[in-house]
Amino acid sequence: MNFPLLAFQNVSAQNPWTYLVFGLIGFAFGFVLEMSGFGNSRKLAAQFYFKDLTVLKVMFTAVITAMTLLFLAVGLGILDYSQVWVNPTYLWPGILGGLIMGVGFIIGGFCPTTSLASASTGKIDGMFFMLGGFVGAFLFGETERFFTYWHNNVSYYGRVTLMDVFGLPAGVIVLMVVLMALFMFWGAEQLERIIGKKDMSHEPRWRLYGAGGIIALALVVLFLGTPTTEAKYRKVTIPRTVTELQADGTVKEIQVRYAAEEALQKRLVQISPAELFKARYDQKLKLTMIDVRSEAQYNLFHLRGALNLPLETLKTHIPELLATAAPNAVYVVMSNDETLATEAWRLLVAEGVPNVYLLEGGLNAWIAFFGANDPQIQPLVGAPAGELHFTFPAALGDRYPAADPDPIEYEHLEFEPKIQLQIKRDKSGGGCG
Amino acid sequence: MTVSSKPASKSFGWSALFNRPAKPYVHPYLGGLILGLVLFLALFLTGNGLGSSGATSRLVTFVQDQIDPAHVDRTPYLLKMAGGDKNPLDDWLVPVFFGALLGGFTSGLIGGRVKLETTKGPHVSDRTRWLLAFLGGVLFLYGARMARGCTSGQALTGGAVLSAGSWTVMLAIFGGAYALAYFVRKLWN
Numbered sequence: 001m002n003f004p005l006l007a008f009q010n011v012s013a014q015n016p017w018t019y020l021v022f023g024l025i026g027f028a029f030g031f032v033l034e035m036s037g038f039g040n041s042r043k044l045a046a047q048f049y050f051k052d053l054t055v056l057k058v059m060f061t062a063v064i065t066a067m068t069l070l071f072l073a074v075g076l077g078i079l080d081y082s083q084v085w086v087n088p089t090y091l092w093p094g095i096l097g098g099l100i101m102g103v104g105f106i107i108g109g110f111c112p113t114t115s116l117a118s119a120s121t122g123k124i125d126g127m128f129f130m131l132g133g134f135v136g137a138f139l140f141g142e143t144e145r146f147f148t149y150w151h152n153n154v155s156y157y158g159r160v161t162l163m164d165v166f167g168l169p170a171g172v173i174v175l176m177v178v179l180m181a182l183f184m185f186w187g188a189e190q191l192e193r194i195i196g197k198k199d200m201s202h203e204p205r206w207r208l209y210g211a212g213g214i215i216a217l218a219l220v221v222l223f224l225g226t227p228t229t230e231a232k233y234r235k236v237t238i239p240r241t242v243t244e245l246q247a248d249g250t251v252k253e254i255q256v257r258y259a260a261e262e263a264l265q266k267r268l269v270q271i272s273p274a275e276l277f278k279a280r281y282d283q284k285l286k287l288t289m290i291d292v293r294s295e296a297q298y299n300l301f302h303l304r305g306a307l308n309l310p311l312e313t314l315k316t317h318i319p320e321l322l323a324t325a326a327p328n329a330v331y332v333v334m335s336n337d338e339t340l341a342t343e344a345w346r347l348l349v350a351e352g353v354p355n356v357y358l359l360e361g362g363l364n365a366w367i368a369f370f371g372a373n374d375p376q377i378q379p380l381v382g383a384p385a386g387e388l389h390f391t392f393p394a395a396l397g398d399r400y401p402a403a404d405p406d407p408i409e410y411e412h413l414e415f416e417p418k419i420q421l422q423i424k425r426d427k428s429g430g431g432c433g
Numbered sequence: 434m435t436v437s438s439k440p441a442s443k444s445f446g447w448s449a450l451f452n453r454p455a456k457p458y459v460h461p462y463l464g465g466l467i468l469g470l471v472l473f474l475a476l477f478l479t480g481n482g483l484g485s486s487g488a489t490s491r492l493v494t495f496v497q498d499q500i501d502p503a504h505v506d507r508t509p510y511l512l513k514m515a516g517g518d519k520n521p522l523d524d525w526l527v528p529v530f531f532g533a534l535l536g537g538f539t540s541g542l543i544g545g546r547v548k549l550e551t552t553k554g555p556h557v558s559d560r561t562r563w564l565l566a567f568l569g570g571v572l573f574l575y576g577a578r579m580a581r582g583c584t585s586g587q588a589l590t591g592g593a594v595l596s597a598g599s600w601t602v603m604l605a606i607f608g609g610a611y612a613l614a615y616f617v618r619k620l621w622n
Contacts, residue, residue: 018525030539032471035458035464045621046621048614049614061465070476083480085481087586088598097579098601100573102610105609110566121546128566132568135570137490144578165597174595
C-alpha cells in the first residue's frame, strides 16, 4: 500500500466518511491543544515575555516528531513525498501575512486553532477572537481583489523545500532541524529559569531520553536516505479509465491501475503526433513539451515551444517541474525515436511528476507526418537507430514549417486519444488555504 | 438553590460536570509529542496536515454565497472556493475545524477546565480584553489568509514537511509578535 491514500484527496458529500476521518483528526488536534494549555491566552502570551515557553516547546516538539516520522516513512519507501502537500512558497505575502499574524497574536492572545480550544471551553476572550476571525476572513475576501496580482503572482516560487534552498539531502536537513530544536529547548528552559523564575530542577528525566530518541531516529533517516529512482519506479501505478463491455451489452467505465512498466508495454502513454499537435491547442491542458536530446540535435530541429532538457541533466530539473506543476499540467517527452524519451518517461514518473506522456515514434514520426511536404527536409536513408531519419539544410531549430504546423491546414486529424488528466490535488484548496 | 434538596441528582448534574477542580496541563514535550503524532498521521494517511484558518474563510464564504451568490462569482478570491455550484464546505479543513472545537471541549471537560471566564493579564478589564481579542482575531485571520495559512497550516504543518515558504511565515509570525510584545506588555503582565 502506498501512502498517502488517494481516497482522501476529495472531501465531499459523495463520500461522507471522509468527513468522519478529518473530523477525528480535528478532534485529536483540538484535544491536544487544549490539554497543553493553549485554551488560556495568558499562557500563550507568556511565550513572548520569555516566562513560559510552552508554545515553542509544544510546537517544535510536534514539528520535529512529525517531520522525523514523515521522512522515516519516505525513506522506507511507504510514503510518497511528492504526494504530500508542501505549502507552496509565496514569499512576500507570506512574510507580510506572518507579521500581521504576529501582531494579531500578541494583541489577541490566540492563534486561530487555539481560539477554538479556548472558545469551546467557555473562555469569553476566545469567543471574541473567533468572532473577530470571521470578520478578518471576510475582510480579506473582500479586499483581496485590490492586490490580487501581488497576492497570487509576485514572488511565487511554487513547491520549494528547505532541501532545495540549501541543496542538501532530506536526512541532513532533518537532523539539523532536530538539533536546532533541541538547542532551542535547552535555551527555553534557561530562560524560564532566569526570567520566569521557575524551578526547573524537577523537570522529568524522560525528556532527555526523548531527546536521545529523536536524534537516533533522525540518524536512521539520514542513514536510510531517500529511495532510489528505481525503487520508486517499481511502485508507481498509472490510473486509467477504461470502458468495458458488460455481459448485458452495456458499456461501463472502470478505473484500472497499471504498473508503470505495464502502461508502457500496453502503449497507454505513447501519444501520436496528431494527438500532441491537438494538445498544443487544447485550452484545458497546460502542456509542457520536453525535448530530451542533446543541444546540438535540438538546434537542428525541434518543435516550437519545446524545452530542451537533455536526459543527462533532466533529473536536476525535476524539483522545478514539481514546484510549478499546475493541476492540469501535461508533460510530453520526446526524442528522435522512443528510446531516450522512454528513459526520460521512467525517470519523471518515478519522481512523481504527474501526467507524463511520450511522443509515439519520436520526432521522426512527427516529421514524417507534418514535414512530408517540406522540400527542405529530405529523408536520410540508412540513418542509425536513435538518429533523425531526415537531413536539414541548416540548424534552423523551430523555424521549419514542420516545427509549428499550420493549425488550419491540419484541423481535422484522426487519432486514438490517450491523454487522461489525473488531477491529484486542487492547488487552491490545500494546506490551510 | 432548589437543587440542593435533591442531593442524588447533584453528582450527575451539570454543575458537577463543569465545576470540578482543574487538572494541570500535560507537560509541554508530551503535548508536543502527541500533537506531532497526530500531525504525522494526518500527513501520512491523507497527504494534508492540520489547519483551521482556511475553514474560517470557507464558513464565511458559505454565508456570503447564501446571501449574494453573484457577488461571490465576481470576486476572484471567493470564486475559487464557492464559484458556480461549488460548495465551499467541501473541503477537509471544515470537518477538522468542527472536530477541533469538539476535541477542545472534550479535553476541557475531562480536565475540569470548562468554565465561563476570561483569560487575561492582571491589569486589564474584561471589556478591554474582549475588544483586543476581537481585534487580534480580525488581524490574525486577515494575515493568515494573506499568508495562506496560520500557525497550524503554515508553521506546524509546513514546518514539518520542510516547506521553505512555511519556515519564512513561521519566522515572520514570531518576529511580528516579539517585535510588538514590549509595547503591549501591560496587557499581559
